[in-house]
Amino acid sequence: MGWFNRTFGFSETAKIERAEHHLDHGRYAAALRELDDLKGDAASTLRSEATLELLELNLTEAKARYNAGDPQGAQEHIDIARSLGATDDQIRSIRRHINEVNRERAVERQAKKEAKKPKMTGDPDSIWALPPDHPKLRYAFRIESYP
Numbered sequence: 001m002g003w004f005n006r007t008f009g010f011s012e013t014a015k016i017e018r019a020e021h022h023l024d025h026g027r028y029a030a031a032l033r034e035l036d037d038l039k040g041d042a043a044s045t046l047r048s049e050a051t052l053e054l055l056e057l058n059l060t061e062a063k064a065r066y067n068a069g070d071p072q073g074a075q076e077h078i079d080i081a082r083s084l085g086a087t088d089d090q091i092r093s094i095r096r097h098i099n100e101v102n103r104e105r106a107v108e109r110q111a112k113k114e115a116k117k118p119k120m121t122g123d124p125d126s127i128w129a130l131p132p133d134h135p136k137l138r139y140a141f142r143i144e145s146y147p
Contacts, residue, residue, distance in 0.1 A: 012038055015034045015035070015038055016034075016035075016038065016042055016043060018031075018034045019031040019034040019035050019043075020046065022034060023046065023049060026053075029050075031046065031050040032047065032050050032051065032054070035047045055081050055085065055086055055090075058078075058080045058081040058084065058086075059077070059078075059094060062075075062078045062094050063094060066097070066098050066101060067101060071098075074094075078091065078094060081094075117131075
């Protein structure tokens with residue numbers, strides 16, 4: 001079939017060729033749009049291939065969005081994947097990844113919190129070893145300021 005007819009044609013073969021072209025170039029949604037009203041073995045094969053690729057892209061994007069700190073965007077991609085026919089195992093693997101990232105972030109937050117705490121230096125029984133905001137230290141400064 002000629003380039004002009006394939007590019008601008010409305011026949012079933014032109015649409016299938018355009019869908020194949022879109023699939024070859026990674027434009028899976030465009031391929032699905034070309035195949036919307038077509039029936040037949042070739043169309044159903046191309047449709048299932050495009051759907052599977054789009055499903056994998058959305059699952060990967062959901063992980064990437066969550067890693068980047070965008071849980072709402074991740075949820076949107078999970079919903080899209082679910083509408084494309086994602087299995088429960090695929091959704092569970094995404095949820096496991098999200099829980100893993102949450103645990104790692106909690107450990108990092110705890111480590112930062114521990115690093116911010118003042119360290120005790122010197123004799124642990126000495127009042128001067130207490131952190132600056134400790135009530136006993138404030139009381140000691142008040143007592144020392146009296147004549």
